[in-house]
Amino acid sequence: MPHLVVQYSANIEPDFDLTALCRQLCDALSALPDFERGGIRVRAVRCEHFAVADDASDNAFADMVLRIAAGRSAEVKKAAGDALFEVASAFFAPRLDAPHFALSLEIREIMPGTSWKKNTIHPRLQAG
Amino acid sequence: MPHLVVQYSANIEPDFDLTALCRQLCDALSALPDFERGGIRVRAVRCEHFAVADDASDNAFADMVLRIAAGRSAEVKKAAGDALFEVASAFFAPRLDAPHFALSLEIREIMPGTSWKKNTIHPRLQAG
């Protein structure tokens, strides 16, 4: 079930391969014992229009929201967040060394009872 | 007030008319007794960069989030989710028959007291 959405300011696109970031984040999540690979969907959404802080032209951001089924322990959530944030921090290291970047991650729970899903990848991977 | 956002991996775009999907989902919601047509806003957001499960090149997803005013009964929420998911399942049937697709829907409530709105469509439709 995990969904991870990365929103980013368009001005970082020339310097980073966002598809590669999605892949790294997907691998980091599926390396944890608590998330099945078949359910992981990571994507990045480019934000063409943005305004960050004092509007310095180098200002940029990447903001991640992870949505998971409700009910996991605080430890599991912390481990997932730590793992993802470490990957993203390494990926954006050149920006984090300069004074114009904001990186963030939030975990949100999907409420039980108001969620629907069909996944044809799970059976393929489980059979594999 | 209902907002429905569909995020989808860019690799399904050649095979599906996402505007048609938005229209079908909008019609399904407004056919229910609990949602006024004038307040319904459905949209789809293309995700150019993504990583799904084991990274098989055919892997794709469509993920829907419906936001509605808090306070509706569990029955109303279930009916809305069932109706939307049925439409989306029919729309993506060719993908759901193959082992590379994940379809999902979540309903989230908008908290009372921290919501603002102006809608000039309602009066037009109510007068019509």
Added chain:
Amino acid sequence: MPHLVVQYSANIEPDFDLTALCRQLCDALSALPDFERGGIRVRAVRCEHFAVADDASDNAFADMVLRIAAGRSAEVKKAAGDALFEVASAFFAPRLDAPHFALSLEIREIMPGTSWKKNTIHPRLQAG
């Protein structure tokens, strides 16, 4: 920490400068005593595919979601929402005078304990 995301139907793009809107919203937030300028990230996401209400071709929307750290008072949240909604209402005034537009804003809280961040803009602005 404040994140403000504006989703909008693509049909308003020819008539509005969405980057200018982001800048105005960012300025409005940072003019309040409760939000530090260095943490503000506003962006707009274009929705190419959409269906609004009765599908009249002029129908359009702009929908804002503000995410802030949990724990602020109802008064602070109301002041922030009022300020942002006033800016957006003025910006979209020509549309709000016509019977085809829906404008909305929701405030959501980021749960303590499941949030990670690094911000290299704060120290620069605090030193400035």
